[in-house]
Amino acid sequence: QVQLQESGPGLVKPSETLSLTCTVSGDSISGHYWSWIRQSPGKGLEWIGHIYDSGSTTYNPSLKSRVSMSVDTSRDQFSLKLNSVTVADTAVYFCARDVNSGWNNWFDPWGQGTLVTVSS
């Protein structure tokens, strides 16, 4: 059974960099896309971007200038960095396996999510 677990600081100061890691267990990180998705308090879901095991990435254009993702296949981990954060980046951040069927993509499973608060 595949499980994902997010980790990282729960509090980040404005203008600094948010850094999160997702650890995958029960499956190899190889051969899959892996996504980051966030949910602002009381709001809907926003896809941040995804990364393939090769390191190839696609980012949401609205965040592209501030986002970077990386993957460590030896540790079955992938990471998110979001720089120059503001209070608007306060959200629960989820990692998820991005299942690609060749003609459709869906997210399954998801990590439990981690709340990141941007505040001084």
Place this chain on the structure above:
Amino acid sequence: DIQMTQSPSSLSASVGDRVTITCRTSQTINTYLNWYQQKPGKAPKLLIYAASNLQSGVPSRFSGSIFGTDFILTITNLQPEDLGTYYCQQSYSSLYTFGQGTKLEI
């Protein structure tokens, strides 16, 4: 961007009811549409992929269908554990987007 409009934004129903949630897309997306259930304080869970395919382990009272650019999630014989917020998500474009959610109260 492909816009996703869910309706209703919230609904209240009773155990045993049949409910439908609609997701309308701003353009044709074939069957590149998935449905998720999110319970309070939890991560979303995949229910339906590719518009009408039931994810393994999901009760058969959940079903998905298409009518033009309208995608419909139907829950029959509603159970207390079905409360939560339901989201649609498209992967037709390289920018994946979600609907705004439908909150289901029981």
